Structures are given as structure tokens and as C-alpha cells.
Amino acid sequence: xxxxxxxxxxxxxxxxxxxxxxxxxxxxxxxxxxxxxxxxxxxxxxxxxxxxxxxxxxxxxxxxxxxxxxxxxxxxxxxxxxxxxxxxxxxxxxxxxxxxxxxxxxxxxxxxxxxxxxxxxxxxxxxxxxxxxxxxxxxxxxxxxxxxxxxxxxxxxxxxxxxxxxxxxxxxxxxxxxxxxxxxxxxxxxxxxxxxxxxxxxxxxxxxxxxx
Amino acid sequence: xxxxxxxxxxxxxxxxxxxxxxxxxxxxxxxxxxxxxxxxxxxxxxxxxxxxxxxxxxxxxxxxxxxxxxxxxxxxxxxxxxxxxxxxxxxxxxxxxxxxxxxxxxxxxxxxxxxxxxxxxxxxxxxxxxxxxxxxxxxxxxxxxxxxxxxxxxxxxxxxxxxxxxxxxxxxxxxxxxxxxxxxxxxxxxxxxxxxxxxxxxxxxxxxxxxxxxxxxxxxxxxxxxxxxxxxxxxxxxxxxxxxxxxxxxxxxxxxxxxxxxxxxxxxxxxxxxxxxxxxxxxxxxxxxxxxxxxxxxxxxxxxxxxxxxxxxxxxxxxxxxxxx
Amino acid sequence: xxxxxxxxxxxxxxxxxxxxxxxxxxxxxxxxxxxxxxxxxxxxxxxxxxxxxxxxxxxxxxxxxxxxxxxxxxxxxxxxxxxxxxxxxxxxxxxxxxxxxxxxxxxxxxxxxxxxxxxxxxxxxxxxxxxxxxxxxxxxxxxxxxxxxxxxxxxxxxxxxxxxxxxxxxxxxxxxxxxxxxxxxxxxxxxxxxxxxxxxxxxxxxxxxxxxxxxxxxxxxxxxxxxxx
Numbered sequence: 029x030x031x032x033x034x035x036x037x038x039x040x041x042x043x044x045x046x047x048x049x050x051x052x053x054x055x056x057x058x059x060x061x062x063x064x065x066x067x068x069x070x071x072x073x074x075x076x077x078x079x080x081x082x083x084x085x086x087x088x089x090x091x092x093x094x095x096x097x098x099x100x101x102x103x104x105x106x107x108x109x110x111x112x113x114x115x116x117x118x119x120x121x122x123x124x125x126x127x128x129x130x131x132x133x134x135x136x137x138x139x140x141x142x143x144x145x146x147x148x149x150x151x152x153x154x155x156x157x158x159x160x161x162x163x164x165x166x167x168x169x170x171x172x173x174x175x176x177x178x179x180x181x182x183x184x185x186x187x188x189x190x191x192x193x194x195x196x197x198x199x200x201x202x203x204x205x206x207x208x209x210x211x212x213x214x215x216x217x218x219x220x221x222x223x224x225x226x227x228x229x230x231x232x233x234x235x236x237x238x239x240x
Numbered sequence: 241x242x243x244x245x246x247x248x249x250x251x252x253x254x255x256x257x258x259x260x261x262x263x264x265x266x267x268x269x270x271x272x273x274x275x276x277x278x279x280x281x282x283x284x285x286x287x288x289x290x291x292x293x294x295x296x297x298x299x300x301x302x303x304x305x306x307x308x309x310x311x312x313x314x315x316x317x318x319x320x321x322x323x324x325x326x327x328x329x330x331x332x333x334x335x336x337x338x339x340x341x342x343x344x345x346x347x348x349x350x351x352x353x354x355x356x357x358x359x360x361x362x363x364x365x366x367x368x369x370x371x372x373x374x375x376x377x378x379x380x381x382x383x384x385x386x387x388x389x390x391x392x393x394x395x396x397x398x399x400x401x402x403x404x405x406x407x408x409x410x411x412x413x414x415x416x417x418x419x420x421x422x423x424x425x426x427x428x429x430x431x432x433x434x435x436x437x438x439x440x441x442x443x444x445x446x447x448x449x450x451x452x453x454x455x456x457x458x459x460x461x462x463x464x465x466x467x468x469x470x471x472x473x474x475x476x477x478x479x480x481x482x483x484x485x486x487x488x489x490x491x492x493x494x495x496x497x498x499x500x501x502x503x504x505x506x507x508x509x510x511x512x513x514x515x516x517x518x519x520x521x522x523x524x525x526x527x528x529x530x531x532x533x534x535x536x537x538x539x540x541x542x543x544x545x546x547x548x549x550x551x552x553x554x555x556x557x558x559x560x561x562x563x564x565x
Numbered sequence: 566x567x568x569x570x571x572x573x574x575x576x577x578x579x580x581x582x583x584x585x586x587x588x589x590x591x592x593x594x595x596x597x598x599x600x601x602x603x604x605x606x607x608x609x610x611x612x613x614x615x616x617x618x619x620x621x622x623x624x625x626x627x628x629x630x631x632x633x634x635x636x637x638x639x640x641x642x643x644x645x646x647x648x649x650x651x652x653x654x655x656x657x658x659x660x661x662x663x664x665x666x667x668x669x670x671x672x673x674x675x676x677x678x679x680x681x682x683x684x685x686x687x688x689x690x691x692x693x694x695x696x697x698x699x700x701x702x703x704x705x706x707x708x709x710x711x712x713x714x715x716x717x718x719x720x721x722x723x724x725x726x727x728x729x730x731x732x733x734x735x736x737x738x739x740x741x742x743x744x745x746x747x748x749x750x751x752x753x754x755x756x757x758x759x760x761x762x763x764x765x766x767x768x769x770x771x772x773x774x775x776x777x778x779x780x781x782x783x784x785x786x787x788x789x790x791x792x793x794x
Binding site for chain 2: 737739740741744746
């Protein structure tokens, strides 16, 4: 017979939580390092994805944007372009094995996607040309806006260059024009605005930018 | 004994109207818009309409044979569903899409729930939304054939004039009214749809209530919230563009899925107008009619329940302590 | 097939066939509908749930004499939630791709009716070994359900199974199967098919039984009764 006294119940709960606590604590201890390693791996994989094929072995160094008020300068530059929904989360410098800087990789968030926030990584090489784009989080309409995350649309930004890219409706060779995906104007706009925000940040960093 | 009296149970007075006659009238009313759509877009569009109707009828025939129910294709409702679905397709759509749509409309939306009279949602619109979700790319591709490009006015940069109006451009009202614009096969010509709609009202097949209240509520909503103030030109463009005319006269008035009660129909019309307004103005795409109608269809049982008219001779109980006599 | 009640074999048969959570008792529908966009996701979710089921069934069964009746709920939830957290940490550390695919449906395993249901209905009242196999059986049954659903949805919605292109290249994937409405459609049709099969079996069994009753009565000479049977 199980007696229902308060004392007995409390004892049982204490014992239960002790047992469960021990189980949870030990699993957490064992998995802490592997989890941190996985997170770093996923972070770096997202950055590598935008590097050109011959630079896939680059190492990344995260830039401390708070230094010298660079992050405020970037915010001002983005606002000056009239972009209100875009922001730079992180900036990394890609260096090859000898330490030479090859590209600047920006993690961009834009909140004006059709299905909400889009977060992507954009690589810009030392001449200001885009090396590639890869999406961290995108939930647009399947078959329409989501196509940006697949070939051949995801390569539309490769090689584009300029202070600001404009969306056009037809195939174009111009360096500062990008062909939109018809039927997904909102998504195309959001992504292009994000890219332009990254380009503005690139300008801030390389011109006024951080002291080396 | 001469003059025997016949004994039978009610009904004793029968009207000449049958389901197939009503459906025939609806088909006739749809013809102006359908013929115009075919004239504008060419042979492919005609084939789309024919295939939709054929698939709808065949699906109903085959299903009813397989499950052993009486075959009801002669009542014409499958024909109407097929035709309406076909008219909701973009002109260059690959043939297999409307065929799949018709099968879905008749099989899933209509037959699985019990056949004519038991469907809880307009089958043509249910299928259209199914196709929108399944084949978004094809369903939003309003490119026209070479033949059609000669008549079509394409001065706007949006996929359709309605999309352009949403983006803030001005569209050409005259072409939106007469119909030589980009859009689905049956929805482009407001004029042709109006002709069909007025015919149906005059013939007593549908009542003016739902279309008029729907369009009126939508107009009020668009004027207040559309962002263009009291610009009547903008309002006229919104009314002539997209599927709202087709929806108001031919889909919202479907006997099975609209409320039976008169008060209910007023509520239904207002609900439709508000929802279409919300979807069109605040939603992501320029078109909102299909979803507005199917959502309202879902609410119809609730509307009917709350608007049951008082039975003849029944007096509502006065509340205690309320008004005297 | 007659198995000893509560034997390991019987528990497994029960979980996969007789009381299959997806098609028969229809519990745990939320992850079923949400996660079956592909076969591999279905397998992942099914096996993850199975692991949690087995662990929680075993612990609850071990503690069943200690947990007072009035404290059932908090104790069961505590156990289930802890094991789900354990599984989540392990997935994050060693199988991150599965973790990403299942996303927030992993923490939702805590409130999966199947686990709570089995804890209440079985593990709280039965010894450890049957409880273990009950968890295994139900988990496998759930996985079977998820795989069936996932296979149909992935085949029609992406043209692939387990990532291998099965449909011809010309096949255009029907997107709706990967979305929520598609899940409902496929589930409804699968359940309809299974019910039809079960009903036909039941009808045949009833006709057999009637035949046998008539034969027995006729053999005993009770012809009139035989006609009525």
C-alpha cells in the first residue's frame, strides 16, 4: 500500500529529482565538448560554402566589430542606403595558409523576407567582387522564393560587384545588376537588400575601417 | 364512379426547375467569359477548358461506378466544376495540371464527402488552392502565347495588372474592364463576367444579395484601407482585376456552400468582402479571392446556425425584467 | 497467432500491429504529420522516440512501487523530460544533421501522447522486462507508421526515397505533399486503406464463424436452429 503522507511524497520527489539530476548532469558533462566542436564546425562550414573552389581551405578569423566603433559606422552606412530591415551579425576574414587575406565574409540578417527572417553568409573578395552566398536560415515559399537557395539561382550573385546591386527582370551581364526570380519579388528584394548591406559594410571596413 | 380522387403525399406542386437545368443556366452564363478567354488566348486555352470539363466528368463517372453509387454526371454539376476550374487556370498552363485539379476537385472535395450537396467547400476553388500550393511556379506564370500577345495590353511591370496596382503603379482601367490583359483564362474580362452574372440574377438562379454585398463590402474596405484614399479609379481597378468578379457571381453563390438563411447571406457577403480585402491589401500576394471564399465556406455552418429565422407563429420569449409587452 | 500476454514477442507484435500508435490508436499525431516530409526524417524521429520510450518505460517500471499514486504525473513527466533532454544532448553532440532535421520536434517528444500513454497504461503497472519490450514495440510501430507516411510524401512531393531519385526526371514534384495539407491527405488515405483491409478481414471471419456454427448445429440435428444462426 502506498501511503500518501506529505513527508513520504516529498522524500519520493527528492529521490526522483536526485536520480534524474545525476543522469542529466553526467550526460551534459560528456557532451559539452562535442557540442561546442559541432557548433564551430557548422559555423565554419557555412563560411567555407561561400569561398571560391580554389580557396576552400581558408581559415577564418572573426572581426571584433565593436572595436573602433566599426559596428556603429556599419549601421550608419546601411541606414544611409535606406535599408531599414538589414543588419550585419558577424564578419570574418578568410585567410589562406600563409596568412594572406583572401576575402571578407559577412553574416547578414534581413527581416523583410516573405516568410520572415532570412539569414545568409556572403563572401566578398579583396577586389569587391562577390564570391558566393549561402543561406543559414530561409523559410520562403517553396517553389518560388526558396529557389534562391538552390542552383542555378544561388549563383546569380557570383562575380557581382559594386557599391549597390539592383534587381532587374531579365538576364544581365552587368556587374551591378542581378536577375530577380519572377514570382518572388519580396524574397528577391529582401536578399538583394541584405547583399547591399554587406557591400556597404565591406566599404566601411576597407576604406575608413579598422586599424591594421 | 367518375372523377376518382388521387391520394398522394406532398409535394403536390412541382416547379420545372431541376438541378441539370440550373447547371445548364450557369454554364450559359459562364460562356461569355469563357469564349472571350479562348478568343484572347487561343487554342491552348480552349484545350485547357475542354480537358478540365472532361476530367471532371470522367472522374465522377468512374468513381461512382467503382463504389456502386448511382451515376450523377447528367446533373451537370461536374461540368460546371470543371469549367470553373479551367477558367481559373493561367492560359499557358501544362495540360496535366488542370487534369489533376479536376480529379482532386471531384474526387476529394466533392465525392469523398458525399457527392453533390454534401461538399463543405467549393470544389473548383478547393482544387485551385491545392494546385497553387502544389505547383506555385506554373500557377503564377501568366506568360501569353504569341497569338495572344498581339491583343494584350502589357504596359505594367507586374505579372498581372492587379499585381502592378498592388505595387503602386497605375493600370489601364479600360483594358482591365474589357479584358485584354494578362490573367487566368476566365477572369480577365469584367464585362463578360458581369453580363453572365446579370443573366443569372435576372433568370432567378442566384440572388443579388451575395454578389452585391460582397463587392460593396470589399469596395468600402479597399477605400478605407487600400492606401489610396477615396480614389475611385483605384477601386475600379481592384474590382476589375483578379478573380473577384468571377468569385462574387459564380463561386460565392454556389448553392451548396453558401448560407441558406437570408440574414446569413448578408453576413457571408460582408465576411467575404472583408477577407478578400485583408488578403489582397495586407497579404503577400495581389490575389485574395480564392482563399477568402474557401475560408468563408468553412464558416457557413456556424453562420447558418446563428441566423436561423423564427418559425412561423413562434414568438420569442421575452426576457424577465425586460421591456414590458 | 497466440502469444503469451506480456511476453516480449507479444509486446512487440502488439506495438507494431495490434495497437499501432499511428494507424490504430491514432495517438502522437503531431510529430507524425510534421516530421514525415521524408523517409529519413521519419526513421530518425521514430527511433529517437523509441529510445526515449524504452528508457522511460524501464525507469518508471523500476520505480513503480515507490512512486505514490497521487504523484504519478509529475514523476512520469520528470522522467520523460529528462530522457528527452539526454537524447537531445546526444544528438546535438554526435548527430547534428538529424538534430537539425528534427528541429523543435525533439523537445516536443516530451508531450508525445505515446510515451505518456504507455507509462500510464503499462509501465506503471508491469515489471521491467515486459515494459522494456512494450516500449520497443510501440516505438517500432511508431517508426513503421512514420516510414509509411514519409515514403508516400517523399515519393510524390520530391520524387525521391531516402534521397535516391525514384521518379523519372520528367516528374514534377507535387509540393503540397511536403506541406501540412499533404500530410493530412496521405494519413487519411493510409488509414482508410488499413480500415478497409481490417473490415474485409473481419467480414470474412464473421462469415466463417457463421458457417461453422451452422455446420455444428446441423451435425447435431438441430436443422431449424442452424437456419437461424
